[in-house]
Amino acid sequence: MNICFQTIISYLFLFVAFIIDLGEGQSGCDDQLRCGDHGLAIRFPFRLSSQPEQCGYPGFTLSCIDRKHTLLELPNSMKFFVNKIDYRSQVIQLYDPDNCYARQLRGLNLSSSPFQFKVDSFYNELLDYALFNCSSRDIKNAYTFSCLSGPAYQVYAFNNYSVIRTVLISCTKIYTLRSIPGGIIWNHDKFLQLNWSTPACRGCEAKGKRCLKNNKSEIECGPKINKGALSKSEITGVIMGSFLLLLALFALYRFYTHDKVEKKHQANIEKFLEDYRNFRPTRYSYADIKKITNQFTEKLGEGSYGIVFKGKLSNEIYVAVKILNTSKGNGEEFINEVGIMGRIHHINVVRLVGFCADGFRRALVYEFLPNDSLEKLISSSATKNSILNWDKLQDIALGIAKGIEYLHQGCDQRILHFDIKPHNVLLDQNFNPKISDFGLAKLCSKEQSAVSMTTARGTVGYIAPEVFSRNFGNVSSKADVYSFGILLLEIVGGRKNVDVIVDNSSQVYFPEWIYNLLEEKEDIRIFVEDDGDAKIAKKLAIVGLWCIQWHPADRPSMKDVVQMLEGEGDNLTMPPNPFASAGPVKINANIATKRLHHELEVISELE
Template identity: 60%
Template sequence: MASSLLFLIHFLLLVFLPPNLEAAQEGERCRHNGPSIRFPFWVKAFHPDRYRYPGFELSCDKNKQTVLDLPFSVKLFVKKIDYKSQVIRLYDPDGCVPAKLPNLNLSASPFQFNEIYLGNYSLFNCSAPGRQIDLSVPCLRASAYQVYAILSMETVDDYPLTSCIKIHDLQSVPYNIFDQRGKLQLSWSKPNCSFCEAEGKICRLKDNTTEHETECVATSKTLKGHEFNKRLQTGLILGCFLLVAVPVLYHIYSSIKMKKENEVKIEKFLEDYRALKPTRYSYADIKRITNHFSEILGEGGYGTVYKGRLSDDIFVAVKVLNSSMGNGDDFINEVGTIGRIHHVNVVRLVGFCADGFRKALVYEFLSNDSLEKFISSTSSKNKTLGWKKLQDIALGIAKGIEYLHQGCDQRILHFDIKPHNILLDHNFNPKISDFGLAKLCSKERSAVSITAARGTMGYIAPEVLSRHIGKVSHKSDVYSFGMLLLEMVGGRKSIDVAVNNTNQENSPEWIYNRLNQGEELRIRIEEDGDVEIVRKLTIIGLWCIQWYPTDRPSMQTVVQMLEGGEDNLTMPPNPFAATSSTRVNANTLARRPLQQELAVIEELE
């Protein structure tokens, strides 16, 4: 919208004001304090063809930042342009230019590094170098791993690289590019307009030339004051009218168009799933079922959940979605995934409402709310569950996730396993809920591609946040389940634990260290056999949160571990160490999980 208004303003100026060389010399700007944009640089919405030199196109993003696109697919923001010295200063909004270098090909652009000495470097991802390597790249660091740049001409034997993996080769780059905090300086030699700038003249393309030849043109006034003012006043009057009318009309048009597109998308989906979908209710039915929304069960950014009644003895939970949130994808996800699932440990979707922009989901009613209420030390004072019941709940959740991964025609990845999304019925049987982030994929393939991280912080698997760790797959749900198990254990601390150590002693790393050293976990023990249950849940949870996806068990194996005895479980490697000393040596380095790639498939709509 902002770019449309900007285009409109410049269109009016072009119509009512004739070309002015002084204006061309001053240059356009994406924002008032941004760099001046003039020849050889140009923006399509600003400059006519006679000012356009190949390879120097800039753009203004939605935040009015000046952007330069470099080959291939490298976008950098423009800090300053020095037209006299022909140097452009760029910066990476993410603060990490080295991350962009593997995709950068300056040979396909008119720019070159503004440095005399260039070198070839190799980047290494190191978990535990024997001694400090001089040139590190902090912005590429991932968790316990550090990235170092080493000159390719140097002998690799001079560096302690036994704990390192080579990830990239970079050709002809300056030394200081690795420590410039997201900054990059380029120069150009052609076209050479520095002498025009030095004489206070304007550089531009020659008319009627196909060789992109340039010329220097002296500035001059082209309009007298009276004629200029008259045209300016006319343009301002018409411009003010359009600036008021166009945004209002555009907003109304966009809102109506978006709502219609979303409704068409949802209706098409519901038509395709007619044979599988649950009961469809009208909005009037929803009001009747909820007694005009009289009893609220919960509220959130997605909308509000109300208690409803289908008959005298059948209660339901009705989630009324916020009409201003999202584009309908969460609604389609929920109906398309949970609508086809029938399992004792997955919440049942009774029906739904898609009545224009009003949308609601009708679930079976579960009287004991979510698991979160029973494992949090702050909210479970009057709602405690014994360790045997918690073990049964953990087993039920695991069976539900195993069904999603293996029991359906297509594998369903939940992506948001956490205590809040585990509901409990009147017998405290767990049921997995909230499939708004779920994705479908074929069971014959191992991984799924996603365009952005999804889930809840604290439960998101490392590979969902960083593709350098591994491929996103069903093992991402295993990680979330492991964090849930450890929260079940950590949430039942003994009441004598010091307050100032609460956060530390709740952490999975603290739990691992205590368990690995044979020390007590300080967990509330109430009955005989509780110690074995706590240890079993803890060990399984630690197996599930192993850093690399390939090191985690499948949910089928997790179910077997939960059903078996504690004596059959072995202590897992430390998931919080970069790597254990027993695993990293010259023979095992090539077999690190980082090298074990899973096949990637696209999301199924």
């Protein structure tokens, strides 16, 4: 009890120091300041240039021009007028009085600023736009900037991808706007919206308290005060009340010690979200999630991770909301999903629209893909009546390969998925594949040839041998190549039940059976109904067999896999036999899998 009493006294002294700082250190800071015709409220983390620096946070200085307009200066002397500040959502709304964002945003770089562009819809994602000076006035699908144009020429904006495919003989490129919201360029948005994650004052705002900075430059919540110091009687009252509050908090802490582990996990997640300044997904409250899903009306699926519901952001935009099961894991999968998917954008990777970390409630909001997973497509008993032909299946396989190649080579850091399987490949309205579920993924540098793992991760049947045992080599991006190879072979055989050719006492190990069919030059038309499709099925099978070679060094990279899938397939050579047995052998796949797990040595952490 003596130790507990000393702890309470220590907290009391810290709080006394805070109150003294509140009473004396905030002199000259007023949370009732207003500027402009609309009376824009100016308070922490913002400050007016006429106030002391301690009243605000670095990078949040505003200027009140003629008491009519509030001005914010961004890096490279970019100046905008402030229309609105939402302190709870931590969003500032800016505008250009000349309505010429194409001129104002030139050379803007927010990397040294505490602000980021607020991206909250598909129409407002960050893209690069190239500006061209054109003598022609008859250019389609482009936006004209009258503020930059003249009598004899027009200035147009193009998305860079469009420029590559368009020959503009009469145009000259002026400059490029980097990572700009599309709504500003195409005049959907009249205002430029920026948000900030640090300092995180939304908690204080929600409680109706004042957010301020103490002598250690730490963020604290305190009572809202006007200009001037607190009186001694007020300080004494606050100290006595706080002492009683500390006693009550200590009793509650003793009562709820069984929640300590979960609270620690929650604190780790909150720290991660605060430190992750440049994320693009939107953070939703749990109330927002309930509104988006219409009180969780339409369930799409359920698994050990939680439940997925269909939701709607607007009349045109649908989403899939995954409500995570907080009783499983320690929050690592949630951090993985947000930390990894929030920084990537590829046509073959599911887009993370937003997330929720509201207390112990966690949810992930993805774009909605109406055609479910590849697993249901290739395992359906009605597949042979499907509208998808083998050309489309080949396109799906190529799209998945391009998505994995992007994860391995297209990002600043290499992303290893570790759970590539048909269940984690979703299909959009045009049956374009998108890789999902990054809960088991790992980040590593592109120069790093191997990664360390404490335990094997992935789904049985798709896990590469080296993930279980270092005897086969180091764990690297080739583990994803192996999983993709198994997926390819499932696409090939998904339309035919292979156990019809064997007796009831055993099963054929499917990849080995495919290899023996090709090695003995037998007809692979068992999987197709049209002779013309046999060529595609054979190509997918050969590429899949190359990918499932037991030793990682014998497998191709995903870049090579993409090239093989894009080729005609006539020049593909058969890979070495990846199986221990020679010739067609009937084995029980379930027993083989268990034996593999039992015999292989589990690798240990290297780092």
